[in-house]
Amino acid sequence: MTSTFGEKIRALRKEKKLTLDQLAEKAQSSKSYIWELENKNPPRPSADKIAKIAEVLGTTADYLMDSQNLQSKETAKDLAFYRKYQTMDESKKDTIRQMLDLLEKK
Known part of the structure; x- marks a missing residue:
């Protein structure tokens, strides 16, 4: 099981x-900085950098920073989806709800 911040970034x-x-x-950073995050222990990234990296990797900052592995990768993806969903306008939310209804009928 992947446990460190750097291992999680590398794996994702x-x-x-x-x-x-x-x-x-994509994370508006440098190659050397990403390398340091993947290989230094412990890394000292800013909250802004963590958020950008998590977004690019399709996860959450909580998942990346969870050293006890309390949150699964799947749960993190669901949380990231829900956070995006919360910021959508009502028409997009309605479209997603309709899509889910169609999927449930199959």
Whole structure:
């Protein structure tokens, strides 16, 4: 089980088939900074950097920072989805609700 902050970033980055350069660009950081986060123990990232990296990796900052592995990757994805859902306008929320209703009928 992946447990450290850096191991989680590396595992999620590889799962998404992103290079260090690609993750750095998408998270508005540098390749060397991402490398340091993946390899230094303990890392000292800012909350803003953690949030950007988590967003790019499709997870939450809580999941990345959870050193006791209390939150699964799937739960983190669900929480990230719900946070996005909460910020959507009502018409988009209604579309998602309709899609879920259709999926449940199958």
